[in-house]
Amino acid sequence: MKKYIIFAISFILLFVLFQILSGLVLTYAYTPDIEEAWKMSADAPQETIIRSSGSSFLLTLLIAFAAATITYFIPKKLYSSLY
Structure with missing residues (x-):
């Protein structure tokens, strides 16, 4: 559970950062x-x-x-069903 919380917080922070950076780049490049x-x-x-x-x-x-959460848990389910 601790790994998931760290993953979720880092995902949200990176998502917001990339949204801001892409907005800055698009604003700078707009003529x-x-x-x-x-x-x-x-x-x-x-x-x-x-x-x-x-x-x-x-x-x-x-x-x-939601997509990141599903993606995080899919490999765990697959590995647990294989082994």
Whole structure:
């Protein structure tokens, strides 16, 4: 059980770190097209509606954590059934 707790904590920390680093790299590499944005702004509505899609990061983290948990226990089940 101790191994699993260490695995789970390290997985969550690495997952969050990689998400932040990938966001930084993608933000740094993004170059906006100003002319295209200006052309598209002519058709934009005058009012802005802000909608939240919820906590998609939390859902992604939970799904990844569930996958990692299943992956952690599969080899143990396979080895115990073989030996």
